[in-house]
Amino acid sequence: MDRTALFPNLNGILHGGDYNPDQWLDRPDILKKDIELMKKAKINCVTLGVFSWSVYEPVEGEFHFEWLENIIDNLYDNDIYTILATPSGARPAWLDEKYPDSLRVDAYGHRFHHGVRHNHCMSSENFRNKVKIINTKLAEKFANHPAIILWHISNEFGGYCYCDTCKKKFQNYLAKKFNHDINKLNKAWWTNFWSHTYGSFDQIEPPYANGETSILGLNLEWKRFTTFNMTEYMKFEINILRTISKNIPITTNFMKLYEDLDYYQMAKELDIISWDSYPQFHNDKESLEDTFFDNGFNHALFRSMKPNKPFMLMESAPGVVNWNAVNKYRRPGIHKLASMQAIAMGADTVQYFQIRKGRGGFEQFHGAVIDHLGTDDTRIFKEVSEVGDILNKISEVAGSVADNKVAVLFDWDNRWAVDDVKALAQETKNYDNTCIKMWQAFVKLGVDPDVISSDADWSRYKIIIAPMLYLLHDGEAEKIKKFVSEGGQILATYFTGYVDHNLLCYLNGFPGDGLKEVFGIISEEIDSFYPTDRNHILLKGYDNSIEVYDYAELLRVDTADILGIYEEDYIKGTPAVTKNQYGKGNAYYLACRVNPEELKPLFVRMLQDANIEIKHIPDGVEYHTRYGDRTKYEFYSNITDNAIMIDNVKGMELVTRTKIENEFLLNGKQVIVVKSEM
């Protein structure tokens, strides 16, 4: 494995964020002050140009890059590198005025008015032509500038367009997918239900909100197409840069479990994965620990997209964001914990939105390193500087990566399918949270699972947790069979293997496509609970029962062993947890929804069977590891305010430069990084 820091010339770890000097070109005093303050905060890189199109090209065809060159030069002179964005995240007013097909059309078929951002029609030729020109000029100007270390494509891709151009592209996409055979599509989508058979691909419209919303295959393909079209657009931007700039890596910034784009598809086209992390700390819906776990799941997801290299924390909030329902400040120490969580989980960067607050605009009150007050003695500035200090001290971890043997299967097609399925209970499907909670239960056992797609390389894992795997891709059942029969352990749950890639139900028993033999059971009914409904299950060999909520399947057991049974209601006494030996491995089935933390005995057994080390992690402490070529870095964070004793820890602590022999008293909100040889 080639373990190198993403940006070695930065001394390893990048500390920086989005910077908008174009908003202050008439204030050289501010620009000068910014550099001073950045130096104080140990910032070594900024992201420029994310929304600079109207400064680059204020009038169509008239270009201005000289100001940017000055900025980049000045920064570079002060040892601050630049990540340069393409400006396609928002369009100048003149572009929409002249080329209205650049504007999206909404789900009712109405074109949007000019405004906001991230809302161009990705299929518009006029829009693409303008992007091509500006990107080309930008790349030609800066591709060889030594300060530029990364290209940042557009910004936070997202959304749908229902215009006629997109409709036509969608029809072509479908025609290609179904071999230009409309009957193949009709069969796959079971369209003669409600007489919905199509006579030709030309008849197919997007699932307009006031049109065809009842063909679930159409709904799903529309989402797949949107990812396809967005990816194709992203590649179009990437190709412009690659032609001119051969050596600078390329990324785009992803968002938290973003619903509408299958990031696995987009990730393939990128050199580096980066994402924007905005956890809502101290909210009233969950514990602080849960907020960290929820965020951590995302780190694991993005890390796992390219498991052999670090990822980037591209944006995060110094102090506060301004767009939440409640914009609460991060309490002292939280900024450090959140920044270090990223590093602990495999990031080589801590970046912020934003370096300095703009005086106006939608995000004038979004947290920044430099506030309107403009001084270096604000609470937030000092906390940012502290992170800068720590990153310097632990810079050697750059390039090291996670290496886990457990994975949680998290699949976009399945998210979409579960979300749209006309079954279960609308408010409690919770596919995402079900995956997160499974992941969390393992983290609490000292294991930090990867989060992987159905078509990832599964060979590096010994245990796969696959919650609610409702939809099976072509070949996925075979892949599971192979994984288990060769010695892997899998845990599946209620609502597994009901439908194929086109959402057609499997006949003759769920889970389908051969999986009922793997698990040794058939699911006959899936019952949905009202929010207050409860059942309980009893795990064999344990006395206390576990609460069941939301969903419970009625199983028919074939070859499986019964590990747990229901205790109440009409399914009392029937199996709720089973285990089936299949080849060299074991296939576990959990027929109902429970809090995964209550399944600890089961998970411990699975880990023991797989010879994976279980580590005792005190409550309130988060633990992750990164591995260099011969070095192990263990990260301990105390998210509480009280000191907690950690034992079984040994090595050189990098932040305090302390040698730890066996135990360590971790203060409230303290983070340590313990290095040991392997």
Next chain:
Amino acid sequence: MDRTALFPNLNGILHGGDYNPDQWLDRPDILKKDIELMKKAKINCVTLGVFSWSVYEPVEGEFHFEWLENIIDNLYDNDIYTILATPSGARPAWLDEKYPDSLRVDAYGHRFHHGVRHNHCMSSENFRNKVKIINTKLAEKFANHPAIILWHISNEFGGYCYCDTCKKKFQNYLAKKFNHDINKLNKAWWTNFWSHTYGSFDQIEPPYANGETSILGLNLEWKRFTTFNMTEYMKFEINILRTISKNIPITTNFMKLYEDLDYYQMAKELDIISWDSYPQFHNDKESLEDTFFDNGFNHALFRSMKPNKPFMLMESAPGVVNWNAVNKYRRPGIHKLASMQAIAMGADTVQYFQIRKGRGGFEQFHGAVIDHLGTDDTRIFKEVSEVGDILNKISEVAGSVADNKVAVLFDWDNRWAVDDVKALAQETKNYDNTCIKMWQAFVKLGVDPDVISSDADWSRYKIIIAPMLYLLHDGEAEKIKKFVSEGGQILATYFTGYVDHNLLCYLNGFPGDGLKEVFGIISEEIDSFYPTDRNHILLKGYDNSIEVYDYAELLRVDTADILGIYEEDYIKGTPAVTKNQYGKGNAYYLACRVNPEELKPLFVRMLQDANIEIKHIPDGVEYHTRYGDRTKYEFYSNITDNAIMIDNVKGMELVTRTKIENEFLLNGKQVIVVKSEM
């Protein structure tokens, strides 16, 4: 009275449901298996072709019925009859593509895109032409097939269209109604309020959501027109069939208390009433008993539309539906209870949606007799088969009918008017539930009221309960006067007789149009309560007070006797319940909202005065009767899980073939049918 079973050749009771073999034409093995399984479940009839248009006519003008003929023949060879639907419930894609005026226009004036179902413009000539062709061909092909026992027109009519064709039809409808005199309309709608006077019928638009919503007369007439137009369309379909097929009766399937169509108007055009019943058992909003009562009220409503013949339970769910917010399975025994409730209340059929689940489509997870698993040993299949058994055992009840002397007045115009009235409290008008709860209180006294319209034949009843009769049709006050003066008893409530048929307030005292003399009171104020507000009333001769919620009127008493008074607030001591002798009868007035079950003493007195037998029904038991020419069938259902002793029961029990002399221990979830001679 001519008491004959609806379908005598079926041995009395029909057991079946919607079947979609057109989804499986490439799977003869499945089609064969289906017949085997139907036979096992004692299914003797299926409904075919509900959404088969695109199979019949995949390309405009190209017709295929041969497959259907094969299916019908095969079923008939296996003693399974067919109900044949016209396919107009959903349009093929080619039809919308070629004739976009078939698509509806929404309340903002925007035309829908192609998709979903039940959403054609009922006024579209193009659509009607296409329906005429397909229906004609279907009728010509199958009118004489001995398997066909019923025509099923389209499916679950509903909804509105705001297109220009409908607008023009609406204007013509109004012109006719108001004798082409726009001033007559202006006066009826009181349009010079807010300067809304129309100069001509051409100026009148439907009540667009972004247009004229403030003329309540317009809103009401728009609803009346929609029923008129839908009925006229339904008659159009009926006439096509009647021309060709003279002997086969015709129905369409109604829905639970459907808001938007006055089913009383549509019922007149049908030979048989049928409806689709989907109670949400085991929900978190009400008791299981209340769910049964709520459903039972609907049976009573549909039964009462043609009181001299049985009705049909056209659709019901085996096990579970898939389109609720929470899709919870019916617990064991519930399917039997629900099916038998329909029979007990006068249905001659138990039918399901659906016989077999489709592999795809919107309802792939809707309950069915045959699941994706495809076996005869699922819980649901066995419960369906048990119902088949029972129906065989009690087949002789077919053709018998209910015969009740009490009725609840439930009026669509009044529903619409109460719903739209700018008065009271928006969230607690609850006209429907007020009627249901009144009905329920009588059912608990062993009386099963009919549910009737204002223009029904009232002569068969001795007691009429008329909750919230806000709007009085022309002549309705006279009808009430006649009913009471000739010896009938009526109970009216708060919010009675405020407006006439056009929603104009009566002057000189509510209830208007002469009713203040019938009731001997005038209502001066109607006060609306906030959800937590309460008052209490004291019924004369009873010590405990009854809780008042939602509404309370301030009465002025003229000739009436005061039966109860308010105990609190500014109306303390004033009359709340009155009784007025009028001619040979009595007119009761309840001035406030209370739980009708608390009015039991009043209802007992009314029933005793009318010489109607009161029967003691234990809690948890539901009781209904059907009458043959000289036979009485009493149905007892135990909806609890515990055995309950029933006394005062005597006759031959048909399910267990047991002779009962006086009492019977009814097991949990058991249903018995006791036959006795009259």
Next chain:
Amino acid sequence: MDRTALFPNLNGILHGGDYNPDQWLDRPDILKKDIELMKKAKINCVTLGVFSWSVYEPVEGEFHFEWLENIIDNLYDNDIYTILATPSGARPAWLDEKYPDSLRVDAYGHRFHHGVRHNHCMSSENFRNKVKIINTKLAEKFANHPAIILWHISNEFGGYCYCDTCKKKFQNYLAKKFNHDINKLNKAWWTNFWSHTYGSFDQIEPPYANGETSILGLNLEWKRFTTFNMTEYMKFEINILRTISKNIPITTNFMKLYEDLDYYQMAKELDIISWDSYPQFHNDKESLEDTFFDNGFNHALFRSMKPNKPFMLMESAPGVVNWNAVNKYRRPGIHKLASMQAIAMGADTVQYFQIRKGRGGFEQFHGAVIDHLGTDDTRIFKEVSEVGDILNKISEVAGSVADNKVAVLFDWDNRWAVDDVKALAQETKNYDNTCIKMWQAFVKLGVDPDVISSDADWSRYKIIIAPMLYLLHDGEAEKIKKFVSEGGQILATYFTGYVDHNLLCYLNGFPGDGLKEVFGIISEEIDSFYPTDRNHILLKGYDNSIEVYDYAELLRVDTADILGIYEEDYIKGTPAVTKNQYGKGNAYYLACRVNPEELKPLFVRMLQDANIEIKHIPDGVEYHTRYGDRTKYEFYSNITDNAIMIDNVKGMELVTRTKIENEFLLNGKQVIVVKSEM
């Protein structure tokens, strides 16, 4: 000061309301009866013609005023005066049919259909032409009629139009405002954030809901423009009348804290301020006292717009309204209390919507003096008559006015800016309620603050309370400096002085524009709380802590004295309340949200410092004063049902004609007016 009654020929106080005889022209018996009943109720004035356009001009160009002349004459013969409205509140159907540009366009760019009211495009030339004609004719006909005492322009102005004409007007408005320099606008709106720079004024669109919603300066200017355009339209109507009718004063009716129009701007064009007051008494969200306070704040606001003359209560509900979510009747005595609150706070009129209920229309169940029953013995009629009696008895108060030394600053621009700001917590910004609660705390100390705009004359006040003064107008900081330095006391709160008139943040510390020197502090952070979050502050010299909710700022103290500190969380021990001496005055700063009633010690100190008398007002009693030239009228209302002893009261009580020496036992729901010389 020229203290004269608004309408001296009415014997001082006007008692009346909206009357719609045009709905009853075919019922002369009703019209006759109405006058009888009005006389009984001591009604001396009615408002006519508010929605009479379609009666005046049933067909374009055909006019009918003779009926109105008859009505006015008949009323005048019975000593009932007339307020005459222009009929532009709703358009006849023929007008919309012929001139569809009279209809507004919604926020998505779609034109409305004809219907409802108050929904014309204020910029439409066609609409204006038609208004000009009808108003001219009306004025010419009635300007010299002795019965006419006031012109009433249109009705309850409100709403937005997004049509192309309005867009163009908006662009012109902006071009003028920014000196035709698009760069000036770009800078003011900070548009290069997200690349939103405009190239020309022609590119600027209104903030369409599906367009540009992210430029907060645009959003704010759109609201300012809407006020500008509405005012300009109102002036257009006013000018028509003024040309013909020189001596009759002009008003329009405002609404409760109406969000969308800056009434301060409109008030300047009117001779008299009037408003429509519809408090929801007895609701489930607040105490009865709070409902009165909430309403009272509005009286204070409208009173303060022209502090030297009385205002008008133009509409209020006899008994009940019909358009609330819950339409609950006013309990006995409430009508009197509400009517007298208006008089106590400076109104010279008590007017109702409506004199008689119409038989149909949207408000057929809205309370009226004369009900459908049509008699003089209803509860409501009697309560209205009682008010008529009292008004006669206290007629001498007409012309007297309030005179207060404390004011609450309530600013429309600031409301809009706070509402739209992307910061804080969406659900708890509560600017309005924060102002109301501050006002209420002073009223409970016997002081009845005025409610004033930023550009009012502040010289009459000694104390200004300025809650959440987020936005500072040009020159406002200077005005505050002057006010304080010359001896005034100001209390500002969290979220003060963040942005300038264009919403650009101040640099170098909030509050900006020099105010940090006035208050001697800088606010570094503003933390938003989740609904259940709490902190506490301790006021110096007091033992018990005060609860903090919603917001808390972290302060940096410069010259200010610390009066209170936070007790919890990360800001524990830091300052929460400060006082800074500035010139001859004091500037208080409250850094967090608390219930103002808990700040009583602070307010008492401020009042004492300003030599303003504090009066002990028992709970449940409302107290206000009016001043004639040498007379003081003190109003005491007991809103409870129990008698309350009032002390320190001396003078002649006008309602009971009792001389009070020192104390008075005020019965439940009683109102007294105590006159004393000054």
